[in-house]
Amino acid sequence: MRRAMAAASLVALLLPAAMPAGAGVFDDTEARKEIMRIRDAYGQRLDRLEAGSQAQLELSNQLESMKSEIAKLRGQVEVLTYKLDSIEKRQKDFYVDLDNRLRQIETRAxxxxxxxxxxxxxxxxxxxxxxxxxxxxxxxxxxxxxxxxxxxxxxxxxxxxxxxxxxxxxxxxxxxxxxxxxxxxxxxxxxxxxxxxxxxxxxxxxxxxxxxxxxxxxxxxxxxxxxxxxxxxxxxxxxxxx
Incomplete structure (x- = not known):
């Protein structure tokens, strides 16, 4: 509806300028053809603009989605790094504790x-x-x-x-x-x-x-x-x- 109204308004504005100089009025057939040509041209331009806007919106949504995924992955990496550090520390503590126990046994023997x-x-x-x-x-x-x-x-x-x-x-x-x-x-x-x-x-x-x-x-x-x-x-x- 909005596109039809816009097209009609544009036609109303451009129609006088489209008449040849010295002409009175278009006959009915020519006027209709000119109106349809202008309306189609305007409609095609609107379609291109809307398609471009939709593509930009989809690209923006994809970028936001990628940012969200990257943030999730970064969080997972940080968690895994912390777990790995904890495992390595526990392993080192285990060996040191085992060493101390064995030292006590070896000293007595x-x-x-x-x-x-x-x-x-x-x-x-x-x-x-x-x-x-x-x-x-x-x-x-x-x-x-x-x-x-x-x-x-x-x-x-x-x-x-x-x-x-x-x-x-x-x-x-x-x-x-x-x-x-x-x-x-x-x-x-x-x-x-x-x-x-x-x-x-x-x-x-x-x-x-x-x-x-x-x-x-x-x-x-x-x-x-x-x-x-x-x-x-x-x-x-x-x-x-x-």
Missing amino acids: QPAAAKPVDPAAEARDYQAALDLLKAGKYAEAGEGFEKFTQAYPASSFLPSANFWAGSAWYQAREVARAGDYYRKVETQWPDDARAPDALLGLANSQQAMGDVKGARSSLEALVSRYPESSAAQMAKQRLGKK
């Missing part, structure tokens, strides 16, 4: 040392290296544990120190050095509680060095030797076993 050592210094040096690892200073922690193994070769903490040295060097991207320490744990102390995790760490180090065959061999050895360990369950998943 240790026989008399051939050479007298300062227990306070031994505990202090070990804890200093462990604190560096907890603080994320991986290269410094690796050096600290290496020095500890050299300074206290008969220490009951030796399996732990070698395991943490491997972990520190792996985090520092020194995967070859990490592999050496992990291998040392699983060969020299196969009955230690960390031996399964050491084999898993060795496989990770070998994988990082591109030794796919060696990594698979270590994973298979882990499943075979320590089938009930949590590390073995992870190895099974990587090997595609149930």
